[in-house]
């Protein structure tokens with residue numbers, strides 16, 4: 081049928097106009113009547129680095145919790161490659177290709193960098209699988225490739241507990257990358273890092289976006305400028321502004337509630 085003849089309700093919402101990797105629409109969650117996230121919509125393209133910024137309590141972490149299924153939405157929709165995530169369990173969302181890194185690294189201190197990456201390889205995920213896991217060439221090659229990307233190729237045999245704070249963060253990113261998610265979500269990845277480590281993390285993110293998108297929460301504006309293709313600003317659970325960092329940082333509303341402080 082000619083699109084011009086379709087009733088207007090059937091003609092393209094943004095979510096079906098275009099192949100977004102992630103389409104969040106009207107997302108809302110209430111905690112005891114308090115709307116921590118209130119009618120939030122945003123759209124992430126394939127190969128995009130999107131950064132969510134905003135003051136403390138704006139709802140940024142809650143948005144990531146909703147996308148990864150840790151918190152259930154009160155209403156609204158989260159479509160990942162066209163698939164509705166709000167009805168899926170956390171593990172089904174991981175299976176679908178969404179990886180999430182929390183603020184505190186969850187690496188195994190007493191294992192080496194190699195072993196941490198190895199147990200994160202999809203085939204070795206279960207405890208049983210991890211113990212009986214055969215280090216075939218494919219896995220080894222992938223671990224070396226990831227270690228190179230996360231700047232840890234010379235630390236493969238080092239126990240994770242001896243890594244610096246920044247290296248631990250990179251290792252955890254590596255543990256997600258080895259699962260090859262198409263959407264990678266990172267909550268304040270450079271918090272506590274040195275300036276040098278921040279620059280390298282920006283390099284790392286710019287390197288890994290071929291074939292995937294990254295959704296980052298961050299407060300470090302220099303870092304945001306280095307990585308963001310687009311920025312979404314949240315304030316009191318709502319989208320306050322969105323666009324390039326150039327545009328957002330001169331938006332008077334954003335300056336008033338966040339950047340001017």
Ligand SMILES: Nc1ncnc2c1ncn2[C@@H]1O[C@H](COP(=O)(O)OP(=O)(O)OP(=O)(O)O)[C@@H](O)[C@H]1O
Pocket residue numbers: 111116134135136137138139140141142143
């Ligand atoms: N499980 C929960 N139960 C009740 N209130 C919650 C829950 N999770 C978050 N909140 C509240 O929702 C609001 C948004 O919190 P959220 O952690 O998403 O903000 P944020 O933008 O990530 O802040 P920050 O930059 O400080 O990390 C806050 O007022 C918080 O106290």
